[in-house]
Amino acid sequence: MAGSNNKLRLRDLINTGFGANSSVEGGRLVNPDGSTNLKKRGIPVWERISVYHTLLRMPRTYFLLAIIIGYTCINLIFATLYFTTGVEHLAGVSGSQTAFGKFVDAFFFSSQTLTTVGYGHVAPTGTVTNFIASSESLTGILVFAVVTGLIYGRFSRPRAYLLFSSNMLVAPFREGRALMLRVATYKNNHLTDVEALLTIGMHIQENGKTVTHFYPLDLEYSKINSLALSWTIVHPMNEDSPLFNYTEQEIADAKIEVIVNIKAFDDHFSNIVQQRTSYTHKQVIYGAKFLPMFGRAENGEYTLLELNKINAYAPATLPEPKSAAASA
Numbered sequence: 001m002a003g004s005n006n007k008l009r010l011r012d013l014i015n016t017g018f019g020a021n022s023s024v025e026g027g028r029l030v031n032p033d034g035s036t037n038l039k040k041r042g043i044p045v046w047e048r049i050s051v052y053h054t055l056l057r058m059p060r061t062y063f064l065l066a067i068i069i070g071y072t073c074i075n076l077i078f079a080t081l082y083f084t085t086g087v088e089h090l091a092g093v094s095g096s097q098t099a100f101g102k103f104v105d106a107f108f109f110s111s112q113t114l115t116t117v118g119y120g121h122v123a124p125t126g127t128v129t130n131f132i133a134s135s136e137s138l139t140g141i142l143v144f145a146v147v148t149g150l151i152y153g154r155f156s157r158p159r160a161y162l163l164f165s166s167n168m169l170v171a172p173f174r175e176g177r178a179l180m181l182r183v184a185t186y187k188n189n190h191l192t193d194v195e196a197l198l199t200i201g202m203h204i205q206e207n208g209k210t211v212t213h214f215y216p217l218d219l220e221y222s223k224i225n226s227l228a229l230s231w232t233i234v235h236p237m238n239e240d241s242p243l244f245n246y247t248e249q250e251i252a253d254a255k256i257e258v259i260v261n262i263k264a265f266d267d268h269f270s271n272i273v274q275q276r277t278s279y280t281h282k283q284v285i286y287g288a289k290f291l292p293m294f295g296r297a298e299n300g301e302y303t304l305l306e307l308n309k310i311n312a313y314a315p316a317t318l319p320e321p322k323s324a325a326a327s328a
Contacts, residue, residue, distance in 0.1 A: 034276035079107035089129040092122035114140035160275040161187040171289040184230040191227040191264035215242040245321040248286035289316040
């Protein structure tokens with residue numbers, strides 16, 4: 001390879017948290033949403049999964065669906081208890097109804113008790129039924145306290161709200177080449193002291209075996225004061241780069257994966273936020289450049305940032321690769 005001699009003199013990272021044995025890897029190391037592409041087993045599922053973290057991080061639609069399913073299941077359980085005990089102990093339920101009608105009345109009485117609404121149309125009579133109703137009231141208080149805490153936790157959890165370009169580009173840069181990606185905030189939050197850290201994983205043949213080496217990628221600017229618009233993160237592919245003089249085919253053969261970490265201060269949360277993603281060799285566009293995604297508004301009174309153009313690029317002619325000796 002053209003860059004083989006160059007990467008041998010670079011010091012790779014050994015503290016990335018990922019192993020060097022490529023034969024145990026399953027696809028990419030980091031998913032586009034920043035989560036680790038990893039599944040664990042060997043202990044029971046209830047010991048290796050945190051319900052709190054799962055509910056806090058799951059998509060909004062799934063979270064609402066989980067609440068609805070949980071609410072329905074609790075009511076079904078208590079409705080079954082009321083029905084088994086006997087609906088005759090629920091004053092206001094007609095004895096002439098079918099079994100299904102009685103169960104429906106027991107279900108709605110359960111929902112009124114669980115939420116402590118208590119319309120009064122149906123009321124428990126007898127010690128056993130009152131005990132079940134009291135237990136359900138306590139259950140409702142505890143459950144809704146937990147749900148309220150989860151909703152607040154999801155609402156107040158600091159997030160970076162970053163939008164990354166779908167691809168990385170190998171583009172012309174200062175009479176040479178550079179690996180570029182673009183990032184912008186898509187909410188009305190304001191990030192300051194924004195730092196970027198890029199790490200590349202490369203599959204390399206050593207002693208007839210494929211191993212993964214990790215290298216830090218030097219950036220043109222690794223920190224900016226404010227991310228008001230978009231930021232094109234640039235890694236110059238010079239003699240200090242593990243990708244120095246790499247061709248498109250060599251990038252594909254090395255099955256590179258670039259792990260991107262962004263850390264910033266959000267003055268709305270008054271807290272540090274961070275977000276991570278990764279790009280595989282399949283997401284690298286060789287010979288292209290990003291197109292502008294912001295400009296002056298038509299009335300000239302403000303700057304317009306068009307987030308739908310974050311992936312916009314055009315073909316570009318790359319300069320001929322330089323030898324390490326010529327660069328020196």
